[in-house]
Amino acid sequence: MTDKHIYCPNPYILAEIMPFGNVYPCSCGWIKGYYDEIWNGERAKEFRQKLYDNDFSLCPGCQNLEILQEIKDSAPKLISEPPERILLGLDEYCDVKCIFCRAENYKINPNLIPKDKEDKLLEILTPWLKNAKYVKTNAVGEVFASKISRDLIKDIAINFPNIKFEIITNGIQCTKENIEQLNLTNRISMMTVSLHAFKEETYNKIVKGGNYKKVIENLHYLSDLKKSGQIERFELHYTVTSINYREMPDMIKFARNIGANIRFLGLDCSRDLEELYKKINIQNKEHPLYNDLVKIVHSKEFLKSKDIIIQGWEYFTGLEKISIFNKLLNKYKKGL
Numbered sequence: 001m002t003d004k005h006i007y008c009p010n011p012y013i014l015a016e017i018m019p020f021g022n023v024y025p026c027s028c029g030w031i032k033g034y035y036d037e038i039w040n041g042e043r044a045k046e047f048r049q050k051l052y053d054n055d056f057s058l059c060p061g062c063q064n065l066e067i068l069q070e071i072k073d074s075a076p077k078l079i080s081e082p083p084e085r086i087l088l089g090l091d092e093y094c095d096v097k098c099i100f101c102r103a104e105n106y107k108i109n110p111n112l113i114p115k116d117k118e119d120k121l122l123e124i125l126t127p128w129l130k131n132a133k134y135v136k137t138n139a140v141g142e143v144f145a146s147k148i149s150r151d152l153i154k155d156i157a158i159n160f161p162n163i164k165f166e167i168i169t170n171g172i173q174c175t176k177e178n179i180e181q182l183n184l185t186n187r188i189s190m191m192t193v194s195l196h197a198f199k200e201e202t203y204n205k206i207v208k209g210g211n212y213k214k215v216i217e218n219l220h221y222l223s224d225l226k227k228s229g230q231i232e233r234f235e236l237h238y239t240v241t242s243i244n245y246r247e248m249p250d251m252i253k254f255a256r257n258i259g260a261n262i263r264f265l266g267l268d269c270s271r272d273l274e275e276l277y278k279k280i281n282i283q284n285k286e287h288p289l290y291n292d293l294v295k296i297v298h299s300k301e302f303l304k305s306k307d308i309i310i311q312g313w314e315y316f317t318g319l320e321k322i323s324i325f326n327k328l329l330n331k332y333k334k335g336l
């Protein structure tokens with residue numbers, strides 16, 4: 001075992017609670033076979049030991065390279081304080097259908113929380129929430145469209161006045177009225193809005209049943225909240241595909257205008273949409289437009305700007321910005 005190794009903070013600070021109560025030590029759904037309601041249970045300890053040993057085999061496709069650090073440490077820390085961030089992804093219900101997210105419109109799908117647990121969610125989550133500083137929701141569905149998510153946020157906001165919220169939304173229902181109704185005023189530490197196009201016609205190709213104008217209107221409202229200090233961090237999410245990659249430079253300008261950072265996400269092709277991914281997965285070197293994408297992300301603007309975050313396709317583009325992590329991983333990795 002080497003005494004220098006890669007340190008990932010997530011297994012010590014973060015718990016993601018997913019449909020059916022599965023718990024993951026990370027915001028990425030790639031971790032296989034880890035779910036355990038016991039934060040310091042055997043599986044959690046095993047997981048921490050593995051990462052300490054630079055074995056990332058349980059994290060195939062980690063997209064969080066920017067949080068990894070190289071450290072020198074004498075002993076693995078297997079027991080952890082309770083998580084300070086709780087990610088609640090309990091309900092996949094959504095008011096739209098983005099083509100790369102789901103094949104079905106989940107408005108007609110039942111939610112994945114057993115009916116008898118719905119009313120007891122707050123009670124079940126209380127032991128976790130007592131120690132948490134941040135609650136992030138909802139990474140698997142649309143927070144403002146789901147009654148379950150809305151009720152839960154309202155209850156958490158009232159019962160845990162020190163908790164701050166990290167909201168991820170498609171932006172359509174992220175209005176002043178909704179923020180006030182959910183008791184989120186002055187409680188948002190991070191607001192993330194997914195907007196995968198600069199032009200309305202491109203947005204409509206990706207977000208089926210969406211409302212581009214409403215999202216833009218809401219973004220301007222959120223921009224005002226950010227300017228007045230009512231939101232601590234403000235970010236746009238943009239999943240890059242062959243449909244929208246040309247609009248990336250315009251989106252950077254737009255994000256700057258509204259005072260947001262922008263995060264470009266690679267396409268996660270692990271879902272059951274194989275045929276579509278073949279067509280739109282521009283991060284694949286075999287894709288006919290791959291070299292066009294590389295030209296864009298290798299421009300000076302992309303390499304130098306601190307407000308642009310590129311997550312997930314650095315493997316494919318060889319982007320120099322994070323090459324320090326690739327070097328680290330090559331040095332120590334066993335599974336990534």
Ligand SMILES: C[S@@+](CC[C@H](N)C(=O)[O-])C[C@H]1O[C@@H](n2cnc3c(N)ncnc32)[C@H](O)[C@@H]1O
Nearest residue numbers: 100101139140141142169170194237239267268
């Ligand atoms: C599943 S959504 C849930 C939160 C909210 N409904 C929204 O759209 O932001 C969270 C993020 O996952 C992204 N996403 C969904 N499917 C994806 C895929 N196949 N590859 C990459 N990102 C994806 C979305 O673009 C969005 O930014």
Ligand code: SF4
Nearest residue numbers: 008010026059062064
């Ligand atoms: S290495 Fe990556 S996938 Fe694994 S816990 Fe850390 S951030 Fe998550």
Ligand code: SF4
Nearest residue numbers: 094097098101141170
């Ligand atoms: S809005 Fe979010 S949850 Fe809904 S389909 Fe799009 S990416 Fe998925």
